[in-house]
Amino acid sequence: MAFEGLTERLQKTMEKLRRKPKVTDADLRETMREIRLALLEADVNFTVVKNFVKTVQEQAVGAEVLKGLNPAQQIVKIVNEELTKMMGETAVPLNKSDHIPTVIMMVGLQGAGKTTTAGKLALRLKNEEKARPMFIAADIYRPAAITQLKQVADSIDVPVFDLGTDVDPVEIVRQGMEVAKEHHNDYVIIDTAGRLQIDEALMDELANIKELAHPDEILLVVDAMTGQNAVNTAEGFDEKLDITGVVLTKLDGDTRGGAAMSIRAVTGKPIKFVGEGEKMENLDVFYPDRMSSRILGMGDMLTLIEKA
Amino acid sequence: ARFRSVDEDFFDDLEELMIESDVGYEMAVRLSDELREEVKLQNAKSTQEVSNVIIEKMVELYEEAGANEDDSIHLAEQGPTVIMFVGVNGAGKTTTIGKLAARYKQAGQKVLLAAADTFRAGATEQLEVWAQRDGVDIVTGPENSDPAAVVFDAVKKAKDDHYDILFVDTAGRLQNKVNLMNELAKMKRILTREIPSAPHEVLLVLDSTTGQNALNQAKLFKESTDVTGIVLTKLDGTARGGIVLAIRNELHLPVKFVGLGEKVTDLEKFDASDFVYGLFKGLVNVQ
Numbered sequence A: 001m002a003f004e005g006l007t008e009r010l011q012k013t014m015e016k017l018r019r020k021p022k023v024t025d026a027d028l029r030e031t032m033r034e035i036r037l038a039l040l041e042a043d044v045n046f047t048v049v050k051n052f053v054k055t056v057q058e059q060a061v062g063a064e065v066l067k068g069l070n071p072a073q074q075i076v077k078i079v080n081e082e083l084t085k086m087m088g089e090t091a092v093p094l095n096k097s098d099h100i101p102t103v104i105m106m107v108g109l110q111g112a113g114k115t116t117t118a119g120k121l122a123l124r125l126k127n128e129e130k131a132r133p134m135f136i137a138a139d140i141y142r143p144a145a146i147t148q149l150k151q152v153a154d155s156i157d158v159p160v161f162d163l164g165t166d167v168d169p170v171e172i173v174r175q176g177m178e179v180a181k182e183h184h185n186d187y188v189i190i191d192t193a194g195r196l197q198i199d200e201a202l203m204d205e206l207a208n209i210k211e212l213a214h215p216d217e218i219l220l221v222v223d224a225m226t227g228q229n230a231v232n233t234a235e236g237f238d239e240k241l242d243i244t245g246v247v248l249t250k251l252d253g254d255t256r257g258g259a260a261m262s263i264r265a266v267t268g269k270p271i272k273f274v275g276e277g278e279k280m281e282n283l284d285v286f287y288p289d290r291m292s293s294r295i296l297g298m299g300d301m302l303t304l305i306e307k308a
Numbered sequence B: 001a002r003f004r005s006v007d008e009d010f011f012d013d014l015e016e017l018m019i020e021s022d023v024g025y026e027m028a029v030r031l032s033d034e035l036r037e038e039v040k041l042q043n044a045k046s047t048q049e050v051s052n053v054i055i056e057k058m059v060e061l062y063e064e065a066g067a068n069e070d071d072s073i074h075l076a077e078q079g080p081t082v083i084m085f086v087g088v089n090g091a092g093k094t095t096t097i098g099k100l101a102a103r104y105k106q107a108g109q110k111v112l113l114a115a116a117d118t119f120r121a122g123a124t125e126q127l128e129v130w131a132q133r134d135g136v137d138i139v140t141g142p143e144n145s146d147p148a149a150v151v152f153d154a155v156k157k158a159k160d161d162h163y164d165i166l167f168v169d170t171a172g173r174l175q176n177k178v179n180l181m182n183e184l185a186k187m188k189r190i191l192t193r194e195i196p197s198a199p200h201e202v203l204l205v206l207d208s209t210t211g212q213n214a215l216n217q218a219k220l221f222k223e224s225t226d227v228t229g230i231v232l233t234k235l236d237g238t239a240r241g242g243i244v245l246a247i248r249n250e251l252h253l254p255v256k257f258v259g260l261g262e263k264v265t266d267l268e269k270f271d272a273s274d275f276v277y278g279l280f281k282g283l284v285n286v287q
C-alpha cells in the first residue's frame, strides 16, 4: 500500500527530530505535512484534515515537553490523542426507548450494507437481551429487496412485516408498527431502500417515515471504503433526518477507513457499530481508539513513538 | 495580465478540487503541475482559455495512459461472447448486468445470465427479477451451492443453445480475501476451459464513491482475474470517481461504462471529456 512509503517518510522526519531538545516551528511543519498526507491517503476529507492539522499544531506549539518524551514522540502522542478524542473516545450504546418497541431505522446510500446490518443488529439484540425484534420491509424499489431481507430474517429466526412492492413505504411502516404493537415486539428495525442524499423525493419519504414511526435510533450506514464524498452523504442525511448514529461497514477489507473521521467531524454523531464481514455475527461495537489507530496505522504509531 | 495574478490560487483550487474528487494527493499534485505548465505553454489567459486548455490536456493525459487500448467490448469471433463481472460488495455488479443485458437484447442478441452469486441473501432472486424485466434467460443454482457449478452449467448452455452473449454475475468480495479471490479465478478457468477465448471481458465494477482503496481493488482483481475494463457506477450521486485516473495511470485499465442510476436505461458508454468536465465542475467553464 501507498502508506508504507509514507510511514518511512514519517519515520525519517522523526529521526531528524530525535536529538533536538525542543520542537521548532520548522520541525512541526514538516511532521504535520506527513500527518496531513497520511490522513489524505486514508481518505479523510480534505477540509477535515485541514482543520485537524491546525488543531494539532496549536496543541503542539503550546505543549510543555513532557518528561521522558522527545519532541517527535510528543507530536505523535498529541496526534493520536486528538484523533481519538475526535472519534468520540468511548463506545456509545444503542438508544433504547422506555416503552416497547424501540424503533431503529436503517438509512444510507445504495449498497452500503443496510439490509445486512439490520440482520446483524437483530441477531445481536437476540443474543444479548433475548430480544424479540421484528423487521419492516420498506424497500419497495431494489429488485428482490424483500426476498433478501426475508432470507436474512429466516437465517436468524426473526419475523418480517411486508406488504409487497405496490404499497407506499410510509404506509408499510404505519401498518408494520401496528403489527409490532399487537405482537409486543420489543424492537422494530425498519429496512429502507438505498438512496442518494440529493434525491429529494426519496429523502422526503424517509422524513415521513421518521415522523410516523418516531425512531429512537436512525442509523446511517456507510461503506468504510468511501472517499472524500463521505461528508456530503453524512451532511445530507443528517440535515434531513437528524441521524442518531452511524454504522461503518466492510471494515474487514484493507481500507484505512478515513470516512469515519470525516463523518464524525461533520455530524458529531457517534459511530456505534462496525461491520466486519458478510455473516450475521460480523458486527462489533465501535472503538474510537482502534479506529484512529487504523486511520493512522497504530502499529506504525507505536513503533514511531518507540523509535523516535 | 489579470489572470496571471490569480493563477496560483486557481491552481490551488484545482488541486483541492481534484483531491476532493478522490483523485488522490500525489496524482492531484502531479496533474495540477502538468496543467500549470500546459497553461503557460499555450499562453492561455482568460478563464475560458484556461478552462479549455485544462480539459483538453486532461483528456489527452487520460487517453495517453491507455494508448493502444480500446474501450469497446470485445466480442467472440464465433460462438458466445462471455462477460464476467467482478467487484467488492455492493458496487453494482448485478444492476449493471441487468442494464447491459437489456441493451444487447434490444440489439437483437440472444442473451443468457449466470447467477453465480449463490452466497448473498436474495442475490439469485435479484438477478432473476432483472432477467424477467429484460426478457432474457437465466441459469441459477441452489442457495450456497458451488458458484463454479453455475458457471459451468451456464457456459455449457450458452454453447449448446447458441446464445450470442453470456453475462456472469459473481458474489461481491473484498480483494484482501484470498480464498474468495481464488474462487473467482476458478470460475474464470472454467469459462476458459469450455470456451478457450472466454471470458472475452472481465469487468471490474467500481463504486464511484470509493476512495483510495479502489486502487487496491483494481490491482488485486486484476491479478486474480485479468480484468479488462471498469464500470464506474453511481455517478449520478455527488461523488466524482477521480480514483479512476490513478487506476488508468498505474494499471492501464480503461473505464468502459458508467452507471447513472438504478433504472435499466441508466448506463452510458464512458466518455473521457464528460468525465473530466464532471471532475472540474464548478471551477472550469464548459464550452
Ligand SMILES: Nc1nc2c(ncn2[C@@H]2O[C@H](COP(=O)(O)OP(=O)(O)OP(=O)(O)O)[C@@H](O)[C@H]2O)c(=O)[nH]1
Binding pocket: A108, A109, A110, A111, A112, A113, A114, A115, A116, A117, A139, A142, A145, A192, A193, A194, A195, A221, A249, A250, A251, A252, A253, A274, A275, A276, A277, A278, A282, B089, B090, B120, B172, B174
Ligand atoms: N465484507 C463485507 N460485506 C458486507 C458488510 N456489510 C454488508 N456487506 C455486503 O455488502 C453488500 C451490500 O449489502 P446490503 O445489505 O445489500 O446493502 P444495502 O445498503 O441494503 O443495499 P441497498 O438496499 O441496495 O441500498 C452485500 O454483498 C453484503 O453482503 C461487511 O461488513 N463486510
Ligand SMILES: Nc1nc2c(ncn2[C@@H]2O[C@H](COP(=O)(O)OP(=O)(O)OP(=O)(O)O)[C@@H](O)[C@H]2O)c(=O)[nH]1
Binding pocket: A110, A111, A142, A194, A196, B087, B088, B089, B090, B091, B092, B093, B094, B095, B096, B117, B120, B123, B170, B171, B172, B173, B205, B233, B234, B235, B236, B237, B258, B259, B260, B261, B262, B266
Ligand atoms: N444511484 C445508483 N445506484 C446504483 C447504480 N448501480 C447500482 N446501484 C444500486 O446499488 C445497490 C447495489 O447494487 P447491486 O447491483 O446489488 O450491487 P452488487 O455489486 O451486485 O452487490 P453484491 O452482489 O451484494 O456484491 C442497489 O441498490 C442498486 O440499485 C448507479 O449507477 N446509481
Ligand SMILES: [Mg+2]
Binding pocket: A114, A115, A116, A139, A142, A145, A191, A192, A193, A194
Ligand atoms: Mg437493502
Ligand SMILES: [Mg+2]
Binding pocket: B093, B094, B095, B117, B123, B169, B170, B171, B172
Ligand atoms: Mg450482486
